[in-house]
Amino acid sequence: MVPAPFALGPALLFCPADRPDRYGRAVERADAVIIDLEDAVAPANRTAAREALIAHPQDPARTIVRVNALGTPDHELDLLALQSTGYRTIMVPKAESAAALAAQRGFQIIALCESAAGVIAAAEIAAVDTVVALMWGAEDLIASLGGTSSRRPDGSYRDVARHARSQVLLAAGAHGKVAIDTVHLDIADLAGVAREAEDAAASGFGATACIHPSQVEPIRGGYRPTEAQITAATDILRVAQSQPGVFQHHAQMVDAPLLRHAEAVLQRAGIPLPGD
Incomplete structure (x- = not known):
């Protein structure tokens, strides 16, 4: 079952939800924006971030909202805030339970498999009807294992990270869902961003997430055939x-x-x- 090309395009740019001044620029520069209510926002700022999300609407067709993890008070507050918006595509971090994701009605879900349990459960998660894509995360994965670094000194991923990347890609592909490659944290390493985007496209990923506008064009270039x-x-x-x-x-x-x-x-x- 071959996944359809990702409709939003290959470059997905994260934007902190408590920085509404950046929303519009992120949408303009990338193929889609991921407005982040989770890791990019300090817990003390999350109420203000939800208010900003409601007060500064963007194009729902090109906007994903990363909510807080299932089972947390912030998650429920995030969903309540989303009811006052047109956004219906959410990214659920630390996804580990297919049943819990299936209970999230009314949204298209991008499941972020970024823990050992989440990677192991990727195939079951990909089978959930409302899950439209899977993404993996290197740093949270390594943290969940008690490790200290996802990459070797030369910048290449350690074997466990490469395994997780492959497992999420295979799980998504087996169920006809899109796989999204994770962010490249070294903002200045645009050559590395381009190399990883080219490898992602050749391997079958449908998109790559990024954390800075400068990474958008290298990602697009990596997915664009010569x-x-x-x-x-x-x-x-x-x-x-x-x-x-x-x-x-x-x-x-x-x-x-x-x-x-x-x-x-x-x-x-x-x-x-x-x-x-």
């Missing part, structure tokens, strides 16, 4: 129209999986498939 990739994909699909079954093309065997790879390239580029 002209060479578009040309190669178009060429293979055109040849396939007159070649039944497996065939050889430019000394490469081409079969059904490679045709699907080529179709995915053109989908990401927004180009109709040959014959459509």
Whole structure:
């Protein structure tokens, strides 16, 4: 079951809910904004953040609200505030229980699997009807394991983080849901952002979250197929129209999986498939 391309676009920008002066700029610069009522807001400021969320409406079609974790008093207050807005897509952090998520009615849910329990339960979470996407989180995951760093000194993810990333991607894909890659915390490392976005797109993620406007274009670039990739994909699909079954093309065997790879390239580029 192949997930549909993420309708909002590849670059999702977090914005603190207690900074309404940034809401509009975030929506303008990114494909969608994630207004954050959780980690980006100090507990003492959450009441003011909810008031700001209500008082400064943005386009609901391009706005996700990260609420506080299920089972917390702030979560219930967040949902109450959302009733006074047009926002109906929420990101639920520290998601661990499919049953608890299924009980959240009236919202499309992006489940953030960022603990050991959440990663292990990712497949059950992805099966919930109202869950439209899964995202993973490296830092909370490592904290839940008692670790101290998600990355090695060279900047690459440690094996446990890579495993969690893959498990969330596979769980989402198995249920036809979108997988969202996690944020890159080193704001100055735009080359690293671009590399990880390119890998995310090639692996099957539908979007990548980010924490700074400067990261938006590197993410978009990572998800945007190159002209060479578009040309190669178009060429293979055109040849396939007159070649039944497996065939050889430019000394490469081409079969059904490679045709699907080529179709995915053109989908990401927004180009109709040959014959459509």
